[in-house]
Amino acid sequence: MGLDFLDSAPLRLDFTTLAAAAPEQVYRALADDVAGWTRWFGAVTLARPLETEGRGGREVRLVGGARFLETVVAAEAPRRYAYRGDVTNVPGLRALLEDWRLYPAGRGTVVRWTFAADLPGPVRLAVGLGRPGMGHAFRAAVRSLDRRLAAIRGGAG
Numbered sequence: 001m002g003l004d005f006l007d008s009a010p011l012r013l014d015f016t017t018l019a020a021a022a023p024e025q026v027y028r029a030l031a032d033d034v035a036g037w038t039r040w041f042g043a044v045t046l047a048r049p050l051e052t053e054g055r056g057g058r059e060v061r062l063v064g065g066a067r068f069l070e071t072v073v074a075a076e077a078p079r080r081y082a083y084r085g086d087v088t089n090v091p092g093l094r095a096l097l098e099d100w101r102l103y104p105a106g107r108g109t110v111v112r113w114t115f116a117a118d119l120p121g122p123v124r125l126a127v128g129l130g131r132p133g134m135g136h137a138f139r140a141a142v143r144s145l146d147r148r149l150a151a152i153r154g155g156a157g
Contacts (some may be wrong), residue, residue, distance in 0.1 A: 009116035027078035
């Protein structure tokens with residue numbers, strides 16, 4: 001499954017928010033500091049980089065016990081970071097692709113996250129109904145990332 005899945009996924013949710021940090025900083029946090037996701041994305045309990053078939057990958061665990069082994073399908077600094085779920089314990093999930101796009105906006109960044117999935121109808125409906133909660137979690141994560149990046153820039157590490 002490649003990036004074209006974004007156009008054909010039975011479920012596609014898009015979320016956008018503004019970050020104060022520059023696109024380069026946001027991209028580094030997404031792509032280069034995979035383990036750091038646990039410090040700013042509240043739903044992520046474990047994130048670690050993996051190499052799979054010579055490509056970048058990740059192992060991710062979420063609150064509630066969901067686990068994913070993922071392959072990075074786009075790493076285009078500082079504009080885009082996307083990954084697909086290859087292995088998961090989420091029942092019924094047939095395909096998953098997440099795409100992070102970063103657009104310069106003054107001194108900050110417009111962050112756009114697309115969640116594309118293939119799920120059975122009832123589960124797709126439930127996830128669709130959960131859209132407001134996913135949007136809230138995304139915006140809270142970007143705000144938290146902004147605070148973390150500001151502290152790093154300020155020398156607080």
